[in-house]
Amino acid sequence: MNNTPLQLSLVASGMLTPLGESSAMTAASTLAGITAAQEYSLLNAQFKPFKLALVPDEALPPLQQELSHSAFLCQRQKRMLRLAHHALEQLKSSAQQANVALEGNTPLFLALPEKLYPYQQYLGNGFLSHLHLQTALAMDTSNSRLSAVGRAGGIHVLDLAIKYLQSGLGSQVLVGGVDSYLDPALLAQLDLEKRLSAEASMDGFVAGEGAAFALLQAHDGSGPGRIHPPGFGNEPGHRYSDQPYLGTGLDQAFKSAIANGSGLEKIHRIYSSMNGEGFHSKEYGVACTRSSAIFSDNVELHHPAEFYGDLGAASAVAMLCLDHQRRLKKEQGNTLIYASAELGARAAVCIS
Missing domain, CATH: 3.40.47.10 (Thiolase/Chalcone synthase)
Structure with a gap:
């Protein structure tokens, strides 16, 4: 195995965010300074509406019937599966436009939310199985991995991607992340901690949701950008x-x-x-x-x-x-x- 630090190239991507249904749309909206935050009918402890940034329901693909009736998936997980499904479809389209074949033996390294509170379920490998069922994506599930460390997880999975490609097991890898704050229990807990943006809130964040995926290969000197080891x-x-x-x-x-x-x-x-x-x-x-x-x-x-x-x-x-x-x-x-x-x-x- 070659121990020289490997650099990566991003060859295709797919996103779904409150600002757009693709990487290009989201990038254009952020550069234009457009904000997706809106007040919703969900109320905080002071009976003020939460300010959230959500993907419109009509932009989400339907949940597979088998998953929609599953007692093992909470509503947050079901929404995350739908968010990820759309973003992966966008990635497939991006790969076609770039004339890059998405190989059937490609593993997925996926960033998922942290488990912060006792009531929350830990999202284990079952989530990968559910995602595979939802999307019918041909991927190498045996080599796929999860990183449940929240925001930092997307960079952790880059490290997994480098190690996988350096091992010689394959020539490309998918990395991604998916999350949603649209969970009443989670919003209530964050509100209790006075962390959410709302009327008269001076130090809160806008809870959002989205999914982003990238298809990576070892950098060969072509293409824009070299991703260095994290x-x-x-x-x-x-x-x-x-x-x-x-x-x-x-x-x-x-x-x-x-x-x-x-x-x-x-x-x-x-x-x-x-x-x-x-x-x-x-x-x-x-x-x-x-x-x-x-x-x-x-x-x-x-x-x-x-x-x-x-x-x-x-x-x-x-x-x-x-x-x-x-x-x-x-x-x-x-x-x-x-x-x-x-x-x-x-x-x-x-x-x-």
């Missing part, structure tokens, strides 16, 4: 911890991703999973300050959750797809994408 860190003082919040986890992830960037001179764009909550600003400041030499003087900061809401476990792969759309339009420069989970996981990746 970097990881752990934040002991995360939101649900009693330990001091120092921002060291994201600092570790930045430094590791930059070191893996194979001689990057400067980074010109940052894509961030920040969602509007002030909590995330401290670690970003710490990480940027401690790696300031790598960032260009006019580095751009993009946090697309301000437009399509917090996509949770779909966040990192969505940002990967957005950066790819810019590269398809011949935009130059190096990018750093990072994502912070609710718990300790922190992850970053460089693209050149």
Whole structure:
């Protein structure tokens, strides 16, 4: 097995977000500054409407009958299956347009939500089986894997993709993420913690939903963008911890991703999973300050959750797809994408 760090190319993508039914539509909407946030009839504890960013029901494919009657799937999981189904159909279309064959033995590495509260179900390998049934996607289920670490999961699955391709087991891999906050119990818990955006809320996020998938191959020198091996860190003082919040986890992830960037001179764009909550600003400041030499003087900061809401476990792969759309339009420069989970996981990746 070759131990030289492998770089990846994104050759096709598919997305479904509150801003669009494809990667191109979502990218165009975010660049135009369009926001999907709306007030819905769901009320918080102060009887004020939640501000959410949701995919219209009519954009979702129907659930397979066998799954719709399953007692093992909650409503959130059923919606996630439908979100993922649409995004995978978009990826198939993108692959056809790029003249790339989606091989039947391609594994899927999928980012899923974290289990934060006792009442929540852990989404295990059964979710992959349900997704396979819903989509009829020909994939290598035996080598497919899940990463249930929320926002950071999309970068964790990039690491799995590199290791898989480096092993020589296959020539391409699917990575993706899917999530939805449209779950009354989850919204009620987040409201109890005063974390959601609503009238008179000064420090809340817009709960969103979506799915994003990318088809990756080993970089061969062609195509826009090289995805370098990612970097990881752990934040002991995360939101649900009693330990001091120092921002060291994201600092570790930045430094590791930059070191893996194979001689990057400067980074010109940052894509961030920040969602509007002030909590995330401290670690970003710490990480940027401690790696300031790598960032260009006019580095751009993009946090697309301000437009399509917090996509949770779909966040990192969505940002990967957005950066790819810019590269398809011949935009130059190096990018750093990072994502912070609710718990300790922190992850970053460089693209050149």
